[in-house]
Amino acid sequence: MMEEKEYTVTIYTENQIGLLSQITNAFTRHSLSIWSLSAGATSLEGVHNITIVTRGPEKKVKETVQQIEKRVDVIKVFFYTADKIVYRELALYKVATDGLLECGDLEALLSRFNAKIVEMNKTFTVIQKTGHTDETALLHDALKPYKVLQFVRSGRISVSKAMQEPVFKFLRKREQEQKQINNQ
Amino acid sequence: MITGSEALWRALVAEGVDTVFGYPGGQIMPVYDSLCDFGDRIRHILVRHEQGAIHAAQGYARVKGTPGVVIVTSGPGATNVITGVADAMTDSTPVVVITGQVATAALGTDAFQEADVIGLTAPISKWNWQIRSADEVAWAVARAFYIAGTGRPGPVVLDFTRDAQVGMTDFHFEPCRFIRSYIPEPTPSELSIKQAVALLDAAERPLVVFGQGITLSHAEDRLRAFLEKGDIPAGSTLLGLSALPSDFPLYQGMIGMHGNVAPNVKTGECDVLVAIGMRFDDRVTGTVSTYARQAKVIHIDIDKSEIGKIIPVEVGIRGDAGKVLAILTERMQARKHPEWVAGFAACRAVEEEKVIGPEIRPGSGLLRMGEVVDGVSRVTEGKAVIVTDVGQNQMMAARYSRFAAGRSFLSSGGLGTMGFGLPAAIGAKIAAPARPVCLFVGDGGIQMTLQEFGTILQEQVGVKIVLLNNNWLGNVRQWQELFYGQRYSQTRMLNPDYSLIAAAYGIRYRAVERREDLAEALQELFSDDRPALLDVHVLENGNVMPMVPPGRGIDEILLSENQWYRPQ
Numbered sequence: 195m196m197e198e199k200e201y202t203v204t205i206y207t208e209n210q211i212g213l214l215s216q217i218t219n220a221f222t223r224h225s226l227s228i229w230s231l232s233a234g235a236t237s238l239e240g241v242h243n244i245t246i247v248t249r250g251p252e253k254k255v256k257e258t259v260q261q262i263e264k265r266v267d268v269i270k271v272f273f274y275t276a277d278k279i280v281y282r283e284l285a286l287y288k289v290a291t292d293g294l295l296e297c298g299d300l301e302a303l304l305s306r307f308n309a310k311i312v313e314m315n316k317t318f319t320v321i322q323k324t325g326h327t328d329e330t331a332l333l334h335d336a337l338k339p340y341k342v343l344q345f346v347r348s349g350r351i352s353v354s355k356a357m358q359e360p361v362f363k364f365l366r367k368r369e370q371e372q373k374q375i376n377n378q
Numbered sequence: 379m380i381t382g383s384e385a386l387w388r389a390l391v392a393e394g395v396d397t398v399f400g401y402p403g404g405q406i407m408p409v410y411d412s413l414c415d416f417g418d419r420i421r422h423i424l425v426r427h428e429q430g431a432i433h434a435a436q437g438y439a440r441v442k443g444t445p446g447v448v449i450v451t452s453g454p455g456a457t458n459v460i461t462g463v464a465d466a467m468t469d470s471t472p473v474v475v476i477t478g479q480v481a482t483a484a485l486g487t488d489a490f491q492e493a494d495v496i497g498l499t500a501p502i503s504k505w506n507w508q509i510r511s512a513d514e515v516a517w518a519v520a521r522a523f524y525i526a527g528t529g530r531p532g533p534v535v536l537d538f539t540r541d542a543q544v545g546m547t548d549f550h551f552e553p554c555r556f557i558r559s560y561i562p563e564p565t566p567s568e569l570s571i572k573q574a575v576a577l578l579d580a581a582e583r584p585l586v587v588f589g590q591g592i593t594l595s596h597a598e599d600r601l602r603a604f605l606e607k608g609d610i611p612a613g614s615t616l617l618g619l620s621a622l623p624s625d626f627p628l629y630q631g632m633i634g635m636h637g638n639v640a641p642n643v644k645t646g647e648c649d650v651l652v653a654i655g656m657r658f659d660d661r662v663t664g665t666v667s668t669y670a671r672q673a674k675v676i677h678i679d680i681d682k683s684e685i686g687k688i689i690p691v692e693v694g695i696r697g698d699a700g701k702v703l704a705i706l707t708e709r710m711q712a713r714k715h716p717e718w719v720a721g722f723a724a725c726r727a728v729e730e731e732k733v734i735g736p737e738i739r740p741g742s743g744l745l746r747m748g749e750v751v752d753g754v755s756r757v758t759e760g761k762a763v764i765v766t767d768v769g770q771n772q773m774m775a776a777r778y779s780r781f782a783a784g785r786s787f788l789s790s791g792g793l794g795t796m797g798f799g800l801p802a803a804i805g806a807k808i809a810a811p812a813r814p815v816c817l818f819v820g821d822g823g824i825q826m827t828l829q830e831f832g833t834i835l836q837e838q839v840g841v842k843i844v845l846l847n848n849n850w851l852g853n854v855r856q857w858q859e860l861f862y863g864q865r866y867s868q869t870r871m872l873n874p875d876y877s878l879i880a881a882a883y884g885i886r887y888r889a890v891e892r893r894e895d896l897a898e899a900l901q902e903l904f905s906d907d908r909p910a911l912l913d914v915h916v917l918e919n920g921n922v923m924p925m926v927p928p929g930r931g932i933d934e935i936l937l938s939e940n941q942w943y944r945p946q
Binding site: 208211212215216219223260261263264266267270369372377 | 496500501505506508557558559682683687886
């Protein structure tokens, strides 16, 4: 068996209906699970970013990435191990307020986990934390004794440790190539 | 202002289309109505089933080198083309499929004859697009042809909603020449070229294996120049066949499971293996872990995702086969490898004695498939377009056909679609009316798309059908004999009277059972350009040999049911 690792796959696409299912299909076809997924617009007009966390042997992930990049409306795909990116997830915890108040030093708990309260009423309190998966899980563990009513986590978002989003360079190059073709 | 339907026809004409294959239905009627005004520019071939339309378009595209066009209705019309879309995807065939679709307001409501064509075809098409407004028609058609025909070709599906068909638009057509997210032809890196030249210059036992990429890139001459300068023997994949003429001195035949002994054995002996425009299908490699493990592999492909996918490479060159070959030929040293090249002849001699001779010159006994194929090559002097179905007929046609020119062999390779042959042959003949087109088909496969006899009747397509009739699903029967303890599960077939079927469709029919009648029957078959069916009753339990059994290395070859190839 090849060594399985966690990879963050960053996909830049044109804004087009149906692309997301083509991308997730590529994972299914290579029997890779999607551990987390987030999608949204980028700073570039018309360019979307999809970030997927998966786990598998490097060769299989690479093949999947290449198959995705082959799709006509996919601009560029990168995949990274965790040490090559800065990444975060957002977690929200809904906790029974009366339970939470019993914990004694709520402030110390929140500051220890670098979390904050975003909503509080008589029945429940919503706590927000950003961090890595294991960190948000630890806070969940810490809150468990106080009755966690709901716990949700977002998909991962990440930036590479390179100076610039590599897709910028690619798109600039393509712009020049388009000019050349138009001049022909 | 014109309708979206008229815009479709105008856009197709602008793309140079003069032939389409299709079948009308409810949700494509506006397009068919508009076709009445394009009768002078468009020939519409009315098939008998939508699967026939797409296989015919595939055959057309592969002979002509430009995208084949299919027009069908929504729902079942669209789902009936899906096998062909998948086939075209696997075999890199440029086709543009236009499917009718319900009105946009009815999308997602389970309307009559509504199917999620975009969802269904996304994983098996190179690109697909739902046209929701007449204004999108020209853009979508231009983009479809650009994507289908460039880079590694493939099928594109345009799902044409009814309101877009009847809506009005100002027509303006501009061909597509650029899509920023799509790089059809990567530029080969200087480093990869340098490394490849160094490997080639140092090679003592080089071997080339090439695929359809040579044909798709129109690189037949460049391949020959490359092989001649480097004195490199070459083997072809199934889909690469006819890219080199059969009598080219360095050509060593087909590679793979039922390929020729020499190139398969030498794959395990070469020191540098140059793979060009092929994708190391498992039918080519046998056991992957032992495939060419002693060799340094150079892989040239326009689709970078193919490089390293199956076989680890020393050098991967991304780019168009013809352009890369021209650069390599220019830069590499002229070489001679007389001993290495001569070694192929020894393998060939064994195969000739043990397999080829007994198959094409059996002398006695019942007729064999190989001698029929050999006879066709003899009569047509290798100038026919050979089309095959899938199974023993396909392997025998591939093994024993001889080719004088390129684009002369059509077969469903990657998907292995039975029923492909008959409609593909129709498309091929329509694309190349001046060439003889010969279909080799089994009694199983012909019945899968037999309805296309109707298309032959209506269009008088002069296809020559050679039915290799053994009353079995022969390829599965062969596997059952060799690997399933001779338990023949559901492979025996009771055949209809093909003379009556042929007569019903006005197709000339002749049956051959005796060897002494074969040559004359083949002469007669190719004596004119009329549709004809030659029903050849061949040995029922014939097997395709040589064979690399599943799970074996590509150089572990059975010459007969109980005899392995041994180096001399």
